[in-house]
Amino acid sequence: MGSTERIRNVAKRVAKWVRAGHQLVVVPSAMSGETNRLLGLAKELAPDAHSAEHRRELDQIAATGEQVSSGLLAIALQAEGVQAISYAGWQVTIKTDDSYTKARIQSIDDARVRKDLAAGKVVIITGFQGVDDEGNITTLGRGGSDTSAVAVAAAMKADECLIYTDVDGVYTTDPRVVPEAKRLATISFEEMLEMASLGSKVLQIRSVEFAGKYRVPLRVLSSFTPWDIPLAEEAVSGTLISFEEDEKMEQAVVSGIAFSRDEAKITVTGVPDKPGIAYQILGPVADANIDVDVIVQNVSHEGRTDFSFTVTRGDYNKTLELLKNTVGPSVGGLDVSGDPKIVKVSIVGIGMRSHVGVASKMFRVLSEEGINIQMITTSEIKTSVVIDEKYMELAVRALHKAFDLDAPAAA
């Protein structure tokens, strides 16, 4: 009941855009809890339902959740007096590769969609799914509906891709950690990409990457906004992820503070400083399908160096074991240690390109708070530090204030 009520509200919102003269393609996600329910059924029959043997069938099952919400949205729109038609991925066609449960979109045929739009219909495209060359159903993985929406917007050359989520935009940092965090009206695509990869959960990084590749302007806005607020107001709400670096953007040196708790550090000390050593250590890690995030190698002393990297906490023990048992014996004098209680805190801003001293200001702020920095890694528009978990909130709040991101007190 609660779920169809939400679909009805989406329909009223879509109808509002249509009545204002817009052509709309809508990509709904599954109803709340539906994907988990379906995967749960599969797991009751095969606890290893995600293994390669079962993946094709898992997609055959999981893809139905979005198909149902798409059909329901079409019916809700028709009930609102708006012409609508829904398509499953294979009906569009949305072509993907054949990597079940994490397929990648290869092409979208827009002919059918354009015909319907020209006929005055709202077109509902089932997200999260596609079809491979052999006609097998594929799904795109968690958050895949966002990726579908961006891909469809790219194929249709849409003016804007609106992503309605459960937050009302992108914030300077997580408001649960820093209550003074403020919503950004705009953020550059590159900053958003860093924010997403650094732990901000607003958008799946794949959908941001896709938007970047095809230069689709994205707007993140809240699905909890009442459907009947004026369109002019809704159209500029949320956060626009833009490709136009206007002057306004240049003013802020740092746009946001991102952080990730899901990090664990591995350090290999006393490594012979020889060519090929990084590969000797990280090769087996990659082979074991473990994602490595930050990688730091210090300068060597007396022919030996220290080599550190981070992995997700879930991979921590596995990685330690692996290095001790397989890599250790092959690399002389190696000592492996680690710490699963570390976090990564990052400052992000395209202003960093043209401003010097931003990173050193970060280090000074942390030092003033007595926070020891364990690892540092930088890119053109971000600086990340790895610190002890217990300092995370303190570090984020201090940086947020120091870089003038705190919202002004309410008037």
Next chain:
Amino acid sequence: MGSTERIRNVAKRVAKWVRAGHQLVVVPSAMSGETNRLLGLAKELAPDAHSAEHRRELDQIAATGEQVSSGLLAIALQAEGVQAISYAGWQVTIKTDDSYTKARIQSIDDARVRKDLAAGKVVIITGFQGVDDEGNITTLGRGGSDTSAVAVAAAMKADECLIYTDVDGVYTTDPRVVPEAKRLATISFEEMLEMASLGSKVLQIRSVEFAGKYRVPLRVLSSFTPWDIPLAEEAVSGTLISFEEDEKMEQAVVSGIAFSRDEAKITVTGVPDKPGIAYQILGPVADANIDVDVIVQNVSHEGRTDFSFTVTRGDYNKTLELLKNTVGPSVGGLDVSGDPKIVKVSIVGIGMRSHVGVASKMFRVLSEEGINIQMITTSEIKTSVVIDEKYMELAVRALHKAFDLDAPAAA
């Protein structure tokens, strides 16, 4: 839980057939209650969800129930160590016309299925659905999975189409009315067709018609039989609906007693006995989409005749109104009356072809019980009478006994 448990049992049963060397194509129905749940969601958004405007989307939604159970069965089979692959209707392809919610199968492409069978896989075909020429998903209407199974069996030229249902076969009559009713080991296709059309609910009449058209031997058997009974026993259980009229069949003059409570009688008296009068009465009834079942016209007296027919009870009032308001004025001297509390009781048997006096024996039995016959209609292999509802059980029991259908007392 209960539902995946049933799917697991189906998988074990299928695996048993596979291990005995059979090639299997399986057409599962949706999980219990799933289709109603999906249609319920649609009705929350549009109370007239079944209207023409919404039907395409309704099929888009309803088709997912079977797709889920097909994928789950594939996973359950894989977990049993049996190779399996599931296909939605459009993947096979199962082509239908474009009558959403009640589409008819036009063709089935068996190439993909044969290839998988040859590769040693069990092929699971999603029932109840297909795809029209434009690539829209269609569904076949209630009981459509049975029709899909028969159609697939026909396309594959299967040895037998096994329909696992919630009863263990076709009975001489409904055991809830006559406890002595016995299961038929075989029944001819024509008898089954009559039984289905006369109210026996074991199989949807469309699936029986389909089996007849393509001469697919059908076996009705119980899904509640433990999966691990010996295959030799299961293979001959239930009721075989056969096309071979062997001697054994000829022995029974009457194979079963069917009855239908969903009947109401309309009588038009004092109708001028002129050409075209039947059409003048039934034309408007057909135009109003009312299904007419038994039709009887008596011989005329003094240029006037009586004309009676039956409709379902749900259509009774509508039909009475229609005849009084529209047909009445155009046909002189007409008087319309009716009775919604009547039932139809039928004896069915291909033996009636070669035996005389079967119908009169039926009339004698009913007369001996003091039951008045209101209407009679016959075909080559059945005789139906319309009687007062209150005599139904009495009539069915008396006929069941008189035609030697009562099972012998347990030894």
